[in-house]
Amino acid sequence: MTTDSNPAPGLVHPNALLEMDEPDDAYLxxxxxxxxxxxxxxxxxxxxxxxxxxxxxxxxSLCTELLxxxxxxxxxxxxxxxxKSKIRQAIETAxxxxxxxxxxxxxVGVGPRDKVPEATREVLDQIVPGIAQAVRSSGQACxxxxxxxxxxxxxVSGSTVVINLAPSRAAVRDGMATITPLVHHLVDQLQEYSV
Numbered sequence: 001m002t003t004d005s006n007p008a009p010g011l012v013h014p015n016a017l018l019e020m021d022e023p024d025d026a027y028l029x030x031x032x033x034x035x036x037x038x039x040x041x042x043x044x045x046x047x048x049x050x051x052x053x054x055x056x057x058x059x060x061s062l063c064t065e066l067l068x069x070x071x072x073x074x075x076x077x078x079x080x081x082x083x084k085s086k087i088r089q090a091i092e093t094a095x096x097x098x099x100x101x102x103x104x105x106x107x108v109g110v111g112p113r114d115k116v117p118e119a120t121r122e123v124l125d126q127i128v129p130g131i132a133q134a135v136r137s138s139g140q141a142c143x144x145x146x147x148x149x150x151x152x153x154x155x156v157s158g159s160t161v162v163i164n165l166a167p168s169r170a171a172v173r174d175g176m177a178t179i180t181p182l183v184h185h186l187v188d189q190l191q192e193y194s195v
Contacts, residue, residue: 042074132153
């Protein structure tokens, strides 16, 4: 039996643990943020269509699923006719209800009944053109023709972010991937300045 202070090969000396570096502040902050509860954020999906069908319902389900994955609680998904007053009323109701995000799907083309951008513009306090530009750009890159030719807009009404998306499955999927970090950034800003 050895009595010297050096342990047998492969064993850690008991005092070695005391000599390890303490974790730095950046490490502790990152660990704390990772374990911190995610902020509670609410969203509403507004589907604008004159022809509710299975594809429209699938888009609504897809939006809900992607929003939940992005950390939002979805208050609901409603379908409205392609009528400017109905679209505006749905957005205004969501804003008054205090949701963080209103996501509209459909009604952003060049057809005579595509009035979602006009209805949205009437509700917005500020337009945030970079979001709509990012959605069109990423839509073009992924081949979602309706996304890159969309007249959709994005902006803020009160403390609610409102974004128009084109209705194809590719446009919704790509649009959600594009807007998620942008929306969280805007909501953080809105909450910071409302305190």
